[in-house]
Amino acid sequence: MTTEQGRATRTRPNLLVTGTPGTGKTSTCSLLASATGLRHINVGELVKVKSLHDGWDAELDCYIVNDDLGLHGS
Incomplete structure (x- = not known):
């Protein structure tokens, strides 16, 4: 549709x-x-595989998601 x-x-x-x-x-x-x-869709895995992050936050034990990266076809 x-x-x-x-x-x-x-x-x-x-x-x-x-x-x-x-x-x-x-x-x-x-x-x-x-x-x-x-x-x-596991968003955490998608962020990792598609490199939609600005690095790793050791304190929070997770990737720092960059919302803008997905807009550019990553």
């Missing part, structure tokens, strides 16, 4: 699951995706 401006319109929902590390978010989302036919 597309809009009059030629942009694709969403036909399925985007669900964002956040929470404390180690609580089962990835496992739960994988099961949810399997049960519903939705696609599961």
Whole structure:
């Protein structure tokens, strides 16, 4: 489906699951995706694989996500 401006319109929902590390978010989302036919995207893994970050934050034990990098086709 597309809009009059030629942009694709969403036909399925985007669900964002956040929470404390180690609580089962990835496992739960994988099961949810399997049960519903939705696609599961692990944002942390995507940031790492596509280098959408400005380095590693040792204190927070995570990548420093750069939201602007994804806009340039990385």
